[in-house]
Amino acid sequence: xxxxxxxxxxxxxxxxxxxxxxxxxxxxxxxxxxxxxxxxxxxxxxxxxxxxxxxxxxxxxxxxxxxxxxxxxxxxxxxxxxxxxxxxxxxxxxxxxxxxxxxxxxxxxxxxxxxxxxxxxxxxxxxxxxxxxxxxxxxxxxxxxxxxxxxxxxxxxxxxxxxxxxxxxxxxxxxxxxxxxxxxxxxxxxxxxxxxxxxxxxxxxxxxxxxxxxxxxxxxxxxxxxxxxxxxxxxxxxxxxxxxxxxxxxxxxxxxxxxxxxxxxxxxxxxxxxxxxxxxxxxxxxxxxxxxxxxxxxxxxxxxxxxxxxxxxxxxxxxxxxxxxxxxxxxxxxxxxxxxxxxxxxxxxxxxxxxxxxxxxxxxxxxxxxxxxxxxxxxxxxxxxxxxxxxxxxxxxxxxxxxxxxxx
Numbered sequence: 226x227x228x229x230x231x232x233x234x235x236x237x238x239x240x241x242x243x244x245x246x247x248x249x250x251x252x253x254x255x256x257x258x259x260x261x262x263x264x265x266x267x268x269x270x271x272x273x274x275x276x277x278x279x280x281x282x283x284x285x286x287x288x289x290x291x292x293x294x295x296x297x298x299x300x301x302x303x304x305x306x307x308x309x310x311x312x313x314x315x316x317x318x319x320x321x322x323x324x325x326x327x328x329x330x331x332x333x334x335x336x337x338x339x340x341x342x343x344x345x346x347x348x349x350x351x352x353x354x355x356x357x358x359x360x361x362x363x364x365x366x367x368x369x370x371x372x373x374x375x376x377x378x379x380x381x382x383x384x385x386x387x388x389x390x391x392x393x394x395x396x397x398x399x400x401x402x403x404x405x406x407x408x409x410x411x412x413x414x415x416x417x418x419x420x421x422x423x424x425x426x427x428x429x430x431x432x433x434x435x436x437x438x439x440x441x442x443x444x445x446x447x448x449x450x451x452x453x454x455x456x457x458x459x460x461x462x463x464x465x466x467x468x469x470x471x472x473x474x475x476x477x478x479x480x481x482x483x484x485x486x487x488x489x490x491x492x493x494x495x496x497x498x499x500x501x502x503x504x505x506x507x508x509x510x511x512x513x514x515x516x517x518x519x520x521x522x523x524x525x526x527x528x529x530x531x532x533x534x535x536x537x538x539x540x541x542x543x544x545x546x547x548x549x550x551x552x553x554x555x556x557x558x559x560x561x562x563x564x565x566x567x568x569x570x571x572x573x574x575x576x577x578x579x580x581x582x583x584x585x586x587x588x589x590x591x592x593x594x595x596x597x598x599x600x601x602x603x604x605x606x607x608x609x610x611x612x613x614x615x616x617x618x619x620x621x622x623x624x625x626x627x628x629x630x631x632x633x
Contacts, residue, residue, distance in 0.1 A: 234442050235434060236393075241427035242385030244558055246566055250366040253356065253380040254280065260350045261287040267297040267408055269349035269395045273342065273540070274361025275302055276309030279370045284362050285317050292322035299406040301398060303343045304330035306361070328400045328552075337614045343398065344551040346540045347391055352411035355383040355391045357539050357556050359463065359528045365495075366526075374493065377525040379570065381538045381556050383430070386414050390432040394554060428560040435541060435553040443541050443555055448474060450532040454483050459531040459571050461488040463524070464496065465503040466544040466604060472506060479514035488527075488574055491519035502604040503544070505597040511583040518578035528555075531571065534564040546608065 247253035261268060261284070268291055275281060288298055300318065302310070304327045318325050328343035348356040358380035364370040366378050383391065392408050399406050433442040451458060451474040458478055465487065467475070479485040487510070494500045507517055530537045539555030541547060558564075 233445070234431070235440070236387075236390040236432045238429055238431045238559070239386040239390070240429050242383065242387050242430045242558075244384075244428055244430065244556070244560075244563055245382040246570060247356075247358075247380045247382055248570070249368060249378060250280070250360075250375060251368045253358070253360060253378070254283070254367060256382065257348055257356055257380075258283060258287050260348065260354055260356070261291055264291050264296045264350050266351050267299070267406075268351075269299045269347065269392070269406065269408055271301040271343070271345045271347040271395055271398065272360075272362055273303045273306035273344045273346060274309075274363050274365075275307045276361075276363040277311040277314050278364040280364050280367050281310065281314060281362050285314060288323060289317065289320065292320040296322065297407060298323045299395070299399070299408070300325045301328060301343060301345075301395070301400065302326075303328050305339075305342060306344075309363070324404075324406070326399065326401045328398075337611055340550045340611065342551050343400075344540050344547070345398070345554045347395060347554065349388070349391055349395060349408075352392050352408060353384070353388060353414065355388045356380055357383065357391065357554065359526050359540055365524075374523050377520065377523055377527060377574070379527040379529060379538060383556060385427055385430070387430045387432055387556065389414055391554075394432060394434060398552065428558060428563055430559070431557045433537070433539075433555050433557055435551065443537070443539075443553055444468075446537070446557065447471070447530065447543070450530075450535055451475065451478060454478055454532040456484065456533050457531060457568075458483055458485045459488070459529075459568075460486070460543055461525065461527045461529045461571065461574065462543040463490060463494075463526045463528065464499045464542045464544045464547065465489050465506075466499060466546060467503075467506060468545040471543065471545075472510070475510060475515055476513035479510075484516075485514070486516045486518060486571075486575075488518050488520060488525065488571065488578065490525050491521050491579065493520075493522075493524040495524060498600045498603070499544075501596040501600040504593075505601040507581060507586055508583075511581065511586055517581040518575055519581060520574060520578050522577050525574070527574075529567065529570070531564060531567045534561045535559045536564055536567045538567075546604075549608075549611070 329341050331339050346360050360380050365376045368375045396406050433446050435443045528542050537555045537557045541553035541555050
């Protein structure tokens with residue numbers, strides 16, 4: 226797949242990176258905590274989910290140790306996603322070297338404005354190392370603390386020039402006006418070009434974002450690669466309520482002979498209603514030749530897409546609601562060797578799935594059909610109403626801007 230720099234993206238493709246997949250909390254949490262303990266100048270943490278518990282205690286302890294040795298720490302937590310972080314734990318983050326900010330705290334009377342959420346997940350160390358994915362700082366992701374039902378998750382470790390784009394994105398996302406984080410760049414990223422351990426050139430990567438109302442880079446990039454795929458489209462997502470355009474692209478790809486597969490949650494999910502709403506799309510997808518796998522052991526929370534040798538991993542689920550209301554960020558990689566690693570990850574997960582057959586799907590019980598119809602109707606109603614509200618808000622802002630210009 227040929228990759229080009231496109232002017233409608235905030236960050237360009239960059240060469241010379243190193244990417245590493247980290248699977249589940251028993252892999253990524255120790256690596257992330259070690260990175261915090263090794264920080265020398267600053268730490269930037271952007272998390273949607275953070276809840277009090279064993280994992281949060283470990284991270285708060287590590288952040289406290291960093292602050293005590295003089296490391297500047299900036300933390301962005303979502304006002305809703307961090308509602309499970311107790312007051313005593315927030316107070317433990319009260320230190321002169323720790324700057325804590327909350328994105329869009331829930332307030333009564335703000336109606337649909339409360340739907341805007343910062344869904345990004347990022348840990349940045351000294352401008353030299355970054356971690357991104359779908360992780361949250363909760364016990365749900367820890368096999369040691371919830372061994373029976375821990376969430377299946379994937380995090381990507383990033384070294385190289387793309388780290389600086391994650392740094393810029395964090396600064397741009399800081400929700401407190403008048404106080405910008407002091408996060409200096411690391412020129413070393415561009416000087417070393419980070420060759421692989423075997424001496425081969427580093428990997429090609431790009432950071433993409435979604436800014437809810439103002440930028441939809443992730444959606445545009447995904448749609449382009451869906452249409453350009455030649456051999457394979459494999460998608461893993463925790464919540465699957467696709468847009469009409471994405472449904473059509475998946476069906477058309479399968480019809481032209483592309484290997485299209487969806488890896489979705491089975492019975493284990495934190496939002497059963499969303500699962501039921503998304504399952505109403507199964508029939509047409511299966512009829513077109515799309516293969517659908519539901520993960521059985523536990524809740525799969527990964528957000529990964531593989532198209533030939535291009536892949537994207539990050540915070541963004543592949544659903545229409547997610548990209549309308551949330552701040553999201555993904556790491557894209559265009560590299561044959563890395564694609565093989567992602568392919569192996571998928572194949573390992575497919576072994577733990579139940580594949581949905583078209584005949585069996587057509588024979589499913591009536592009560593499941595009712596759940597799909599009901600939650601699908603709720604989803605469609607909320608989505609249309611929210612879009613109508615968004616259009617009215619944009620029209621109001623345009624009118625105010627015109628009045629302001631005329632008055633000036």
